[in-house]
Amino acid sequence: KRRHMVKLAAALPGPKSELPGLGIAHKFMGDTEAIMHSLQQYSYESMENNGVLRGWLGNTLFFIVVNPVDLEMVLKTCLEKDDLHRFIRKIIGNGGIFAPVPIWRRRRKILVPAFSPKVVENFVQVFVEQSDKLVKQLSRCSGKGKFQAWPFLSTYTLDSVCETAIGVKINAQGNPDSPFLRAMCDILNMVCKRIFHLWLQPDWLFKMFPMYKKHQACIKTMHDFTNRVIEKKREELKREKDSQTEVDHEYDLGAYKKQTFLDLLIHLSGAENGYTNEELREEVLTLTVAGTDTSAVAIGFTLQLLGKYPEIQEKVYQELCEVFEDDRMLVKEDLMKLKYLERVVKESLRLFPPVPLIIRKVLEDITLPSGRVLPAGSGVACSIWGVHRDPKYWGPDAEKFDPDRFLPERFNLEHACSYMPFSNGPRNCVGYQYALMSIKTTLSTILRKYKVIMDVEQSPNPSIRVKIDIMMKAVDGYEVRLERRERNPQV
Numbered sequence: 001k002r003r004h005m006v007k008l009a010a011a012l013p014g015p016k017s018e019l020p021g022l023g024i025a026h027k028f029m030g031d032t033e034a035i036m037h038s039l040q041q042y043s044y045e046s047m048e049n050n051g052v053l054r055g056w057l058g059n060t061l062f063f064i065v066v067n068p069v070d071l072e073m074v075l076k077t078c079l080e081k082d083d084l085h086r087f088i089r090k091i092i093g094n095g096g097i098f099a100p101v102p103i104w105r106r107r108r109k110i111l112v113p114a115f116s117p118k119v120v121e122n123f124v125q126v127f128v129e130q131s132d133k134l135v136k137q138l139s140r141c142s143g144k145g146k147f148q149a150w151p152f153l154s155t156y157t158l159d160s161v162c163e164t165a166i167g168v169k170i171n172a173q174g175n176p177d178s179p180f181l182r183a184m185c186d187i188l189n190m191v192c193k194r195i196f197h198l199w200l201q202p203d204w205l206f207k208m209f210p211m212y213k214k215h216q217a218c219i220k221t222m223h224d225f226t227n228r229v230i231e232k233k234r235e236e237l238k239r240e241k242d243s244q245t246e247v248d249h250e251y252d253l254g255a256y257k258k259q260t261f262l263d264l265l266i267h268l269s270g271a272e273n274g275y276t277n278e279e280l281r282e283e284v285l286t287l288t289v290a291g292t293d294t295s296a297v298a299i300g301f302t303l304q305l306l307g308k309y310p311e312i313q314e315k316v317y318q319e320l321c322e323v324f325e326d327d328r329m330l331v332k333e334d335l336m337k338l339k340y341l342e343r344v345v346k347e348s349l350r351l352f353p354p355v356p357l358i359i360r361k362v363l364e365d366i367t368l369p370s371g372r373v374l375p376a377g378s379g380v381a382c383s384i385w386g387v388h389r390d391p392k393y394w395g396p397d398a399e400k401f402d403p404d405r406f407l408p409e410r411f412n413l414e415h416a417c418s419y420m421p422f423s424n425g426p427r428n429c430v431g432y433q434y435a436l437m438s439i440k441t442t443l444s445t446i447l448r449k450y451k452v453i454m455d456v457e458q459s460p461n462p463s464i465r466v467k468i469d470i471m472m473k474a475v476d477g478y479e480v481r482l483e484r485r486e487r488n489p490q491v
């Protein structure tokens with residue numbers, strides 16, 4: 001089997017520099033910025049080789065794929081996640097996102113209706129209230145020079161996700177030292193280290209490192225917190241049921257305005273006969289992990305891009321002034337009217353996708369539409385970052401920040417996978433509508449009150465130093481300056 005794999009791999013283009021025995025592993029030994037840089041370089045090399053590049057990480061074979069036609073097939077047929085995700089499974093267990101296919105299928109069926117537009121729309125009010133809090137927090141920094149926006153943005157998304165997922169106001173925005181937030185940041189950092197540093201991978205060896213103790217403590221904090229919330233919810237539902245005299249009507253998603261994902265998952269999985277408390281914990285933690293940093297990263301990159309291109313920011317502001325004639329709060333109907341802001345967000349997600357690559361496992365040899373054969377046992381890194389910057393599909397100005405490329409008359413994708421910040425195929429992101437609503441609500445709330453200022457980018461191609469930290473994040477923690485807009489001075 002191994003000989004077969006090595007033979008097929010040898011027939012495919014490899015990187016310019018490979019070391020015997022190590023392959024490209026030495027390129028992933030540096031810090032998270034250097035690792036991201038290597039991933040970008042391999043994506044470019046993959047473009048030069050018609051979208052598929054081979055790379056050995058020690059004994060393990062990977063392919064970096066940027067060809068959108070091949071990607072469509074990979075994302076449809078290779079549904080199993082790569083073994084590298086086993087480190088994150090220690091936290092979220094078999095929660096949908098990284099679960100083995102048979103478990104994922106059942107969970108996905110239950111999760112999809114919980115994310116129906118009817119349900120998600122009801123969360124806009126939460127995004128509005130949390131964005132309002134965020135803007136108030138930011139007032140401490142406005143007019144005071146450069147500061148890192150990351151702690152503000154990630155606590156906003158964590159508060160929103162926790163309120164919509166479990167109905168708990170954890171108030172991370174008011175308390176950045178909240179144990180849950182600390183535990184989540186620390187554990188994700190450790191998981192990332194394990195993914196890229198081969199010596200931290202075997203469990204027996206990892207246990208000997210001092211960080212193991214912290215790793216276990218973080219998991220315990222996150223599990224204990226979620227378990228308590230679930231137990232409380234079960235008791236609440238039991239009390240409700242005991243006091244109910246009439247037969248329950250069929251469950252209507254839209255009618256339950258105050259429902260959280262936890263309520264929905266309990267009902268959709270079959271109430272008392274449905275998910276166990278452990279399964280619920282896994283699903284809820286999955287949503288928290290999948291929904292928090294991703295959206296915060298998207299907001300951060302967009303703010304920096306608007307700071308770098310003030311004329312684009314002015315156009316966004318003009319649109320906001322037209323939609324919000326006075327100082328009123330946003331309502332869900334406004335989101336559809338913010339067309340230019342939407343183009344800006346989409347373009348930001350193209351150039352700086354929060355999830356720059358997805359890794360899937362090849363269980364059986366597959367022949368890609370381009371004719372290349374990926375052998376069973378290898379991993380495929382689907383490079384979203386690469387496919388979003390390929391001049392073959394985005395033109396010679398592929399690296400330019402140009403929100404108007406998403407104008408309906410200009411946006412005409414030849415291949416569905418040329419643009420996929422939320423992935424594609426049966427395992428794509430269930431939270432994409434939720435994410436777009438949350439991101440647009442926050443950005444519009446911030447940009448109505450503040451002007452974002454950065455050094456103006458002279459080139460049409462924005463450059464932001466990035467690192468890989470599970471997501472792709474800005475190295476500088478999203479440093480910006482804010483200046484209060486005159487129109488609403490009373491914040």
Ligand code: HEM
Pocket residue numbers: 096097098104108161286287290291292294295298353354355358359421422423424426427428429430431432434435
């Ligand atoms: C800008 C924000 C976001 C981005 C860029 C993003 C991106 C992604 C990507 C690329 C995947 C797919 C991985 C794959 O194909 O293997 C994914 C899966 C997923 N995302 Fe998101 N996501 C975002 C926000 C959210 C939010 C807010 C939630 C929930 C509140 C969420 C929940 C999920 C879940 C549950 C999955 C797993 C789906 C499955 O395996 O069936 N995401 N996301």
